[in-house]
Amino acid sequence: MEYTIDQLSRFIDHTNLHADASDEDIMKLCDQAKKYHFKMVAINQVQSELCSKELKETDIDVGAAISFPLGQTSIASKLFDTKDAIDHGANEIDYVINITQLKNKNFDYIRSEMEQMVSLCHEHDVPCKVIFENCYLSKDEIKKVAEIAKDVKPDFIKTSTGFGISGAEVEDVELMKRTVGEDVKVKAAGGIRNTDDFLAMIGAGAERIGTSSGIKIIESLKQRMINDNIDKIKI
Template sequence: MKQPVDFQKFFDHTLLKPDATREEILKLCRDAAQYDFASVCVNGCHVRFAVDKLKDTSVKVAAVTGFPLGAMSTKTKSFETKNALENGASEIDTVINIGALKDGRFDYIQQELIILSTLCHRNRAILKVILETGLLTEKEIRTACILAERSGADFVKTSTGFNGPGATVEAVKLMKRVTGPSMKIKASGGIRTLEDARAMIEAGADRLGCSASVAIMEEYLQESPVS
């Protein structure tokens, strides 16, 4: 199959719906391996299966924790993260405690994220912090980015795709302005076309969380065939 050099590595090929079957996860992994995506992003119960199916590829396995609400206790998020890492996940996408952010309980959020980032880094994994930007003010997005950066997280991520609006160019640009080169940005939620993908990358996204990754790649390859 004709392949671009780098474009495919923007994609976290994602399947997080609650009724996802084993057969659908298998297809997700096969597609990710075929297109050489950066990772597959799955719920915790599918991590070990995905790791096994992708063991002979360069595709990583990302697991979501505290998903999709972010309102679990720190202890619960820690256990879920530890379990996903033990099952072979090399990336963790966790949801920030949105209510605590709106309450101004910034110490609580930072301590929780420090615990999770420490767990990840001890296991040579990376931590992405989902902000759910569609539910936040500009000031809250700025604050969340700063807290994630101070906690040692590797990425800030726009959205779960389950609560409120998904990724917007404006949110990605704001996150990039706040974090600068110190963190990476993942845009997720509602990215369905090549035009969407390019807009997010241009705005500063380093990763794209997509369930439409294959369709976007096919659109890219038809436009830019590799000889």
């Protein structure tokens, strides 16, 4: 596949999930997203309304992180926070699974949580992304949750929060995509800071990339295209 710069920009969820992010920081994030035509801004739930106002009348989505970054809240809490985020302007949701319940091999819990979250999001025509946090999971656990997702059909399954002990790995993206096939998309996030990693994740099957380094990545790709006298990047 060959991609223009704008098409590559639209892979990116432009991210600021830091606890100390001020309103000014978040407004800057939105301005950058508009300038580079990123797909989404990824923010903490409480900033949904501010971003919704800043991005009004654009095609850039507001992505609220739910139960972030640990996932250790009840299903009822996740549902409440999701509805609150949507009510305040979020139009994409990224939630973290209950990793403790996965470690307990309580797969029925993981399925029920996913079903309820996906159902609520889809009632409001909002995409739902399920964050696995792969750095804490075995390959078998990654595959098991992906198999559940293949049945439940969230819009995306996602590698990482970026706040764990490590982030996205190409082999995990490949495993996730191989398991869900065409039924569910894959988002890679966490530690993706340069063009080589960005392109490798897309090559492995990721259709969305969460990163706080989107500007650096896109500017580097622009320079590569100038140096190589090309108007598209082949992946």
